[in-house]
Amino acid sequence: MEFYDFFQNFRMKENKEKIRAVSMKSSINESDLKVLQDKVDHLSLVCQAMCELLEQVGFDKTMLAKKIQEIDLRDGKLDGKFSQKKTCPQCERVVAARHIRCLFCGTETP
Numbered sequence: 001m002e003f004y005d006f007f008q009n010f011r012m013k014e015n016k017e018k019i020r021a022v023s024m025k026s027s028i029n030e031s032d033l034k035v036l037q038d039k040v041d042h043l044s045l046v047c048q049a050m051c052e053l054l055e056q057v058g059f060d061k062t063m064l065a066k067k068i069q070e071i072d073l074r075d076g077k078l079d080g081k082f083s084q085k086k087t088c089p090q091c092e093r094v095v096a097a098r099h100i101r102c103l104f105c106g107t108e109t110p
């Protein structure tokens with residue numbers, strides 16, 4: 001019986017630590033989500049302003065859709081995403097703009 005109690009206490013302590021770790025990770029994810037939501041909201045605002053300005057000077061939604069498709073295809077994939085790329089100053093390979101360092105040689109990219 002004593003061994004059983006010891007085992008149960010050990011399991012409870014282990015589970016409490018797991019719960020604490022999961023709740024910490026959850027709160028980090030919530031703050032990341034809030035930052036991303038703020039960015040999406042800001043981008044939506046910028047897009048709305050640009051659309052309204054474009055309509056004022058004679059552009060319409062068909063022209064906008066055509067331009068979006070043209071830009072989307074610049075990376076060879078029609079996937080609804082725009083991935084900016086840059087060239088490594090050291091090895092001259094193409095890397096995604098979000099990378100601070102070249103994935104091939106490790107050189108810091110501007």
Ligand SMILES: [Zn+2]
Pocket residue numbers: 088089090091092093102103104105106107
């Ligand atoms: Zn490189």
